[in-house]
Amino acid sequence: MNVLLVSPLIIPFITGIILILMWKNRPAQRAISIVGSAALFIVSIILLLTVWEEGIQAVQIGGWPAPYGITLVADLLSAIMIVLAGLMAISVAFYSLASMDSEREAFGYHPLFHILMMGICGSFLTGDLFNLYVWFEVMLISSFVLVALGGERAQLEGGIKYVTLNLISSAIFLAAVGLIYGLVGTLNMADLSVQLRESDQPGIVLTLAMLFLIAFGLKAAVFPLYFWLPASYHTPPVAVSAIFSGLLTKVGVYTLIRVFTLLFIIDPAYTHTILLVIAGFTMLSGVLGAAAQNEFRRILSFHIVSQIGYMVMGLALYTPLAIAGAVFYITHHIVVKTNLFLVSGVVHRLRGTYQLKKLGGIYQLYPLLGVLFLIPAFSLAGIPPLSGFWAKFVLIRAGLETNQYIIVVVALIVSLLTIFSMTKIWAEVFWKAEPEPDPAYPREDLSLGALAGYVLPIAALAAVTIVIGLFSEPFVRLAIDAAEQLLDPNQYIHAVRPELLEGIVQAQN
Amino acid sequence: MEVILAFVVGALYTAGFYMILRRSIVKLILGLGLLGHAANLMIFTIGRLTRGSPPIIGHEAETLVGPFADPLPQALILTAIVIGFGVQAFAIVLVKRAYETVNTEDFDQMRSTDLHEA
Numbered sequence: 001m002n003v004l005l006v007s008p009l010i011i012p013f014i015t016g017i018i019l020i021l022m023w024k025n026r027p028a029q030r031a032i033s034i035v036g037s038a039a040l041f042i043v044s045i046i047l048l049l050t051v052w053e054e055g056i057q058a059v060q061i062g063g064w065p066a067p068y069g070i071t072l073v074a075d076l077l078s079a080i081m082i083v084l085a086g087l088m089a090i091s092v093a094f095y096s097l098a099s100m101d102s103e104r105e106a107f108g109y110h111p112l113f114h115i116l117m118m119g120i121c122g123s124f125l126t127g128d129l130f131n132l133y134v135w136f137e138v139m140l141i142s143s144f145v146l147v148a149l150g151g152e153r154a155q156l157e158g159g160i161k162y163v164t165l166n167l168i169s170s171a172i173f174l175a176a177v178g179l180i181y182g183l184v185g186t187l188n189m190a191d192l193s194v195q196l197r198e199s200d201q202p203g204i205v206l207t208l209a210m211l212f213l214i215a216f217g218l219k220a221a222v223f224p225l226y227f228w229l230p231a232s233y234h235t236p237p238v239a240v241s242a243i244f245s246g247l248l249t250k251v252g253v254y255t256l257i258r259v260f261t262l263l264f265i266i267d268p269a270y271t272h273t274i275l276l277v278i279a280g281f282t283m284l285s286g287v288l289g290a291a292a293q294n295e296f297r298r299i300l301s302f303h304i305v306s307q308i309g310y311m312v313m314g315l316a317l318y319t320p321l322a323i324a325g326a327v328f329y330i331t332h333h334i335v336v337k338t339n340l341f342l343v344s345g346v347v348h349r350l351r352g353t354y355q356l357k358k359l360g361g362i363y364q365l366y367p368l369l370g371v372l373f374l375i376p377a378f379s380l381a382g383i384p385p386l387s388g389f390w391a392k393f394v395l396i397r398a399g400l401e402t403n404q405y406i407i408v409v410v411a412l413i414v415s416l417l418t419i420f421s422m423t424k425i426w427a428e429v430f431w432k433a434e435p436e437p438d439p440a441y442p443r444e445d446l447s448l449g450a451l452a453g454y455v456l457p458i459a460a461l462a463a464v465t466i467v468i469g470l471f472s473e474p475f476v477r478l479a480i481d482a483a484e485q486l487l488d489p490n491q492y493i494h495a496v497r498p499e500l501l502e503g504i505v506q507a508q509n
Numbered sequence: 510m511e512v513i514l515a516f517v518v519g520a521l522y523t524a525g526f527y528m529i530l531r532r533s534i535v536k537l538i539l540g541l542g543l544l545g546h547a548a549n550l551m552i553f554t555i556g557r558l559t560r561g562s563p564p565i566i567g568h569e570a571e572t573l574v575g576p577f578a579d580p581l582p583q584a585l586i587l588t589a590i591v592i593g594f595g596v597q598a599f600a601i602v603l604v605k606r607a608y609e610t611v612n613t614e615d616f617d618q619m620r621s622t623d624l625h626e627a
Contacts, residue, residue, distance in 0.1 A: 130585055137592045141599065148603055156607040157619045163600055164529070164537060170596075171525075171544040174589055178552030181582065 098453025220252025238345030283309030556582025
């Protein structure tokens with residue numbers, strides 16, 4: 001059995017178990033949390049390099065051959081997502097050491113965090129549709145607890161909305177899984193890819209595609225299904241919202257890319273046009289929603305929505321360059337968005353509030369923090385030479401090549417409005433003179449040295465953004481390779497069930 | 510039998526969505542439960558209903574002969590029921606805590622996270 005492929009699941013699982021066993025011993029918990037995240041990150045990089053060199057990796061769990069057993073598959077997209085998950089795990093775990101309050105730590109923040117990572121990695125690796133549902137639930141139940149952990153009023157209210165919408169999405173997903181099994185009698189994705197392509201009932205296949213679009217669209221927070229996101233992401237502690245904003249919606253985007261490149265390619269002219277329309281509205285409504293907000297994390301939450309639109313746009317254009325753009329965009333976005341949330345956490349630590357009105361003058365006191373905000377903020381808006389510029393450049397070029405001018409115009413306008421939002425945060429939080437201190441919000445003037453636990457992960461992620469921007473070529477090449485794999489489902493099928501392809505080849509001859 | 514179950518599934522979905530759309534959080538929980546049941550019953554129905562022929566290979570036979578009940582949908586449902594049970598338990602505790610903190614079970618009173626000054 002390929003140990004490498006299983007270890008992104010085993011490592012967080014074992015870490016989580018050890019953390020639960022050490023429930024009372026907080027120093028040990030913190031040390032193990034860091035070790036576990038670091039191990040996950042290292043393994044993820046080895047996995048990516050292996051997949052890049054040797055092609056798609058697949059393993060049949062328990063030695064049961066597909067389609068009877070559960071298959072784990074790592075193609076380049078999965079491996080890239082796992083690396084990003086590992087990078088986020090180590091940065092946020094480190095950041096949590098400084099930022100998480102001891103009460104939440106005592107109630108199991110660290111074990112939950114690692115079980116969440118296990119669910120996320122499982123969703124990226126599985127090659128079985130029902131198994132994907134199970135990983136989703138692992139991820140969701142730990143995220144439910146993380147949202148509500150602490151029990152503040154806003155958390156509980158946001159938590160109910162988050163839980164409800166995600167449960168509805170799960171119910172629809174489960175129903176769709178049942179229907180697809182009833183239609184073709186298998187749930188192995190490689191199998192499904194072959195069966196659905198040859199299906200003589202295209203109407204039912206398209207209906208199923210729409211059910212999956214709704215189920216995964218809810219998780220990915222696309223228009224018009226995103227309302228739970230800005231209502232809940234700003235309520236938990238900042239380390240939690242950072243890991244959510246970086247990874248959870250991207251699991252939804254990942255599954256969308258997976259099913260709309262592997263399973264539902266029977267009529268791309270129909271399905272991917274719907275995706276394109278959704279992408280445009282997602283971008284626009286997200287960025288307009290952000291423009292109306294006056295709270296640091298709510299602005300960032302709405303920007304997650306608008307950025308999801310760019311990724312869906314790449315998927316919807318459905319050319320090699322466009323899919324590569326989407327993959328590159330996800331890479332860039334996860335790093336940048338998590339980083340912005342981490343910065344908002346530092347500001348909150350210093351001033352005790354996220355309200356733009358009550359903030360100000362941070363740049364004067366902490367110029368370095370201002371710079372560390374500007375790097376991801378400009379990257380998000382797409383200013384060269386940062387990573388966001390290349391991500392948008394690739395997508396817009398793909399849009400021009402396919403003559404989809406409307407979506408290109410929308411993408412450019414949204415990009416401008418993103419700059420508006422980022423400069424608004426900059427002007428209000430960092431630049432303007434500090435308002436009269438409000439006694440309701442505890443203010444602490446710490447030196448940046450005292451905040452090293454906060455600043456180091458932020459600086460590291462900012463460095464990643466700059467590296468992706470300045471040395472973008474290998475990253476773009478990786479994204480293009482990933483896109484080529486995605487657009488040729490036979491590679492995926494070959495890795496999981498080579499005997500199926502022989503049948504196809506024989507039939508064609 | 511399939512027709513009857515189809516109507517039952519439809520009724521469960523209708524009732525589930527209706528309950529979710531009410532303003533009370535208790536009804537929300539009931540509605541989510543109904544949605545889960547509807548999905549499970551649908552998987553059960555769509556896995557082809559076969560009466561009295563378990564998927565067991567006989568003494569002499571090498572393979573299964575004749576029509577038999579597909580065990581996989583039932584395995585899926587069992588998994589889904591267990592997961593649903595855990596999630597429901599959490600949701601009930603969450604709702605209870607929310608009720609204690611906000612002191613209402615009316616969703617219209619729970620909009621603080623959607624307002625600007627939250």
